[in-house]
Amino acid sequence: MIFKILFRNAFRHKLRTFLTVCGMSVAILSFGMLRTVIDAWYIGVEASSETRLVTRNSISLVFRLPLAYRDTIRRIEGVEIVSYGNWFGGYYIDEKDFFANFAVEPKSYLELYPEYVIPDDQRIKFVSDRKGCLVGKKLADRFGWSVGDIVTLTGTIFPGKWDFILRGIYEGRDKNIDETLFFFHWDYLNESIKKNQSTSTDHVGFYIIRIENPYIAAETSEAIDESFKNSLAETLTETEKAFQLGFVAMSEAIIKAIQLISLVVIFIILIVVANTMGMSVRERIGEYAVLKTLGFRARQITLLIMGESMVITIIGGITGIILTFPAARGFSLAVGKFFPVFNITGETMYLDMAVTVTVGLLAGIFPAYRAVTVRIAEGLRRIG
Amino acid sequence: MRNEDLILSIDNVYKSYHRDSQIIRVLEDISLELKRGAFLALMGPSGSGKSTLLNLIAGLDQVDQGTIEIDGVNITTLSETDLARWRSFNVGFIFQFYNLIPVLTAFENVELPLLLTGLSKRERQEHVSAAISVVNMEDRDGHYPNQLSGGQQQRVAIARAIVTDPTILVADEPTGDLDRTSAENVLDLMDRLNCDLGKTIIMVTHDPWAGNRAHSMEHLDKGVLNHDL
Ligand SMILES: Nc1ncnc2c1ncn2[C@@H]1O[C@H](COP(=O)(O)OP(=O)(O)OP(=O)(O)O)[C@@H](O)[C@H]1O
Ligand SMILES: [Mg+2]
Numbered sequence: 001m002i003f004k005i006l007f008r009n010a011f012r013h014k015l016r017t018f019l020t021v022c023g024m025s026v027a028i029l030s031f032g033m034l035r036t037v038i039d040a041w042y043i044g045v046e047a048s049s050e051t052r053l054v055t056r057n058s059i060s061l062v063f064r065l066p067l068a069y070r071d072t073i074r075r076i077e078g079v080e081i082v083s084y085g086n087w088f089g090g091y092y093i094d095e096k097d098f099f100a101n102f103a104v105e106p107k108s109y110l111e112l113y114p115e116y117v118i119p120d121d122q123r124i125k126f127v128s129d130r131k132g133c134l135v136g137k138k139l140a141d142r143f144g145w146s147v148g149d150i151v152t153l154t155g156t157i158f159p160g161k162w163d164f165i166l167r168g169i170y171e172g173r174d175k176n177i178d179e180t181l182f183f184f185h186w187d188y189l190n191e192s193i194k195k196n197q198s199t200s201t202d203h204v205g206f207y208i209i210r211i212e213n214p215y216i217a218a219e220t221s222e223a224i225d226e227s228f229k230n231s232l233a234e235t236l237t238e239t240e241k242a243f244q245l246g247f248v249a250m251s252e253a254i255i256k257a258i259q260l261i262s263l264v265v266i267f268i269i270l271i272v273v274a275n276t277m278g279m280s281v282r283e284r285i286g287e288y289a290v291l292k293t294l295g296f297r298a299r300q301i302t303l304l305i306m307g308e309s310m311v312i313t314i315i316g317g318i319t320g321i322i323l324t325f326p327a328a329r330g331f332s333l334a335v336g337k338f339f340p341v342f343n344i345t346g347e348t349m350y351l352d353m354a355v356t357v358t359v360g361l362l363a364g365i366f367p368a369y370r371a372v373t374v375r376i377a378e379g380l381r382r383i384g
Numbered sequence: 385m386r387n388e389d390l391i392l393s394i395d396n397v398y399k400s401y402h403r404d405s406q407i408i409r410v411l412e413d414i415s416l417e418l419k420r421g422a423f424l425a426l427m428g429p430s431g432s433g434k435s436t437l438l439n440l441i442a443g444l445d446q447v448d449q450g451t452i453e454i455d456g457v458n459i460t461t462l463s464e465t466d467l468a469r470w471r472s473f474n475v476g477f478i479f480q481f482y483n484l485i486p487v488l489t490a491f492e493n494v495e496l497p498l499l500l501t502g503l504s505k506r507e508r509q510e511h512v513s514a515a516i517s518v519v520n521m522e523d524r525d526g527h528y529p530n531q532l533s534g535g536q537q538q539r540v541a542i543a544r545a546i547v548t549d550p551t552i553l554v555a556d557e558p559t560g561d562l563d564r565t566s567a568e569n570v571l572d573l574m575d576r577l578n579c580d581l582g583k584t585i586i587m588v589t590h591d592p593w594a595g596n597r598a599h600s601m602e603h604l605d606k607g608v609l610n611h612d613l
Contacts (some may be wrong), residue, residue, distance in 0.1 A: 008487035290483045295472025376444045
């Protein structure tokens with residue numbers, strides 16, 4: 001019966017409840033979306049492997065390293081595979097249609113990234129064709145490419161028109177794998193540079209190294225950097241995770257701002273729900289006094305009010321969570337190129353629920369306290 | 385002077401309220417005894433302290449001084465918690481504005497006090513049906529309060545008050561909000577509860593016509609009981 005009263009009370013003021021539920025769902029929706037944006041930001045960090053190191057020029061990423069370093073690195077203890085590559089910075093038709101593209105050493109690179117799943121025949125063709133390229137499924141879908149197509153990129157760092165034959169399309173092994181990348185042969189890039197003699201040849205932007213196990217990451221990184229100390233191009237080696245974090249750190253202020261906004265959103269909805277509950281309880285203070293007159297206890301009155309508050313926030317919260325999915329899909333379609341992976345994580349949903357419950361409880365506390373402590377005679381007086 | 389037949393005995397009760405720094409003395413040295421099965425009308429002008437006294441008797445408020453004993457229990461010594469428990473078993477309330485819970489049907493409203501007893505659902509429904517038939521509301525028991533007239537609501541409220549078979553019934557201006565016919569109805573009902581079912585009733589009213597329906601009368605004036613009238 002308590003639950004009957006509580007539910008019916010929750011829907012007594014249809015419009016008020018409807019508006020509060022709407023507010024709650026919008027708040028949870030925004031909270032979930034903001035969290036998902038932050039998650040998307042950190043996806044490179046999430047997807048990084050603990051057994052991969054990245055070596056780059058210690059001065060800056062824009063300076064490159066001699067290809068000759070490869071053999072030195074290979075000889076360092078704990079190193080299993082060494083691959084390398086170069087940021088290419090090309091675009092397809094329209095410069096604004098951004099996607100990441102790299103020139104890499106295909107065979108070793110794919111060994112290093114088993115999370116890129118490619119059909120065997122496509123893998124063989126890509127590795128053996130010097131003008132071949134490999135692209136992620138989302139990227140292929142975006143531009144309508146299929147295997148066998150000729151794809152022409154316009155270089156920005158390496159000027160000119162570059163023709164590639166699409167040899168393979170990879171899919172991510174897990175949900176958090178970026179499927180918007182574009183890879184081609186480093187040799188193809190290097191030879192073209194040789195012909196044009198525009199920049200120095202036989203240089204790479206970064207080395208990717210697989211080590212035997214995560215525990216030797218620190219000492220191996222140190223050993224690599226030590227080898228090139230006092231050479232013309234000193235190196236900086238770090239784990240893939242640290243490397244990715246370095247990118248994210250640049251936008252830390254924005255992320256902090258987003259986090260702050262999501263807190264503000266929660267705070268606002270807390271006030272809105274608390275106000276709704278405050279109004280409702282104030283109007284019904286006489287009814288609670290009657291219940292107390294009949295012998296109902298503080299515990300039951302509290303349950304009645306907190307329960308009503310929870311009903312409102314939970315309906316709103318669940319609606320918000322459900323709405324987050326289509327919203328995230330829409331968002332992903334709209335700005336997907338900046339966020340290659342845009343998934344709502346389980347953690348976000350748990351947080352949504354935790355926020356829902358917390359708001360429900362906090363919003364109910366003060367009205368419940370009032371209803372419990374108001375003297376019966378006082379409460380009864382308010383009737384009529 | 386213990387007496388088996390005595391159901392209520394009030395001894396030298398004082399009650400005052402504090403408003404800001406001002407002390408309002410509402411009840412002064414009230415003493416009163418009531419026999420089991422009495423039907424008392426508590427009369428007096430507005431502001432004389434009738435509701436205050438009734439609230440004290442019903443265990444809704446605490447005295448400043450003095451004792452109130454009901455059916456052998458000194459309720460002035462009970463804690464808030466024990467008092468709430470005591471109320472749920474011993475007092476039936478009838479209010480001027482009926483005070484039914486608007487989101488519950490007549491039947492559910494009557495069932496409400498029984499939730500605090502250990503009765504099974506079946507037992508509860510039997511009690512509720514019995515109480516509702518006493519007040520003649522069987523055909524409207526699925527209605528919500530706002531679908532009932534004032535008189536009908538008050539009858540449901542009376543059913544709610546008697547459903548736990550309390551020791552005493554207290555009624556604060558039970559006819560104050562009703563037209564003459566409905567009021568007559570309610571008073572007839574209370575009379576039946578008193579005569580046929582032997583319920584002890586204390587009714588506050590400032591309407592002499594309603595007061596005359598009771599079997600005894602006490603007058604409160606400026607917080608003092610006036611037995612002589
Ligand atoms: N909580 C309170 N705080 C301060 N004063 C109070 C309080 N409750 C009652 N009073 C005062 O006590 C006096 C008696 O009030 P009470 O309600 O008992 O009168 P009453 O006889 O029932 O009057 P009415 O016939 O108008 O209902 C009044 O002067 C009232 O203002
Ligand atoms: Mg009164």
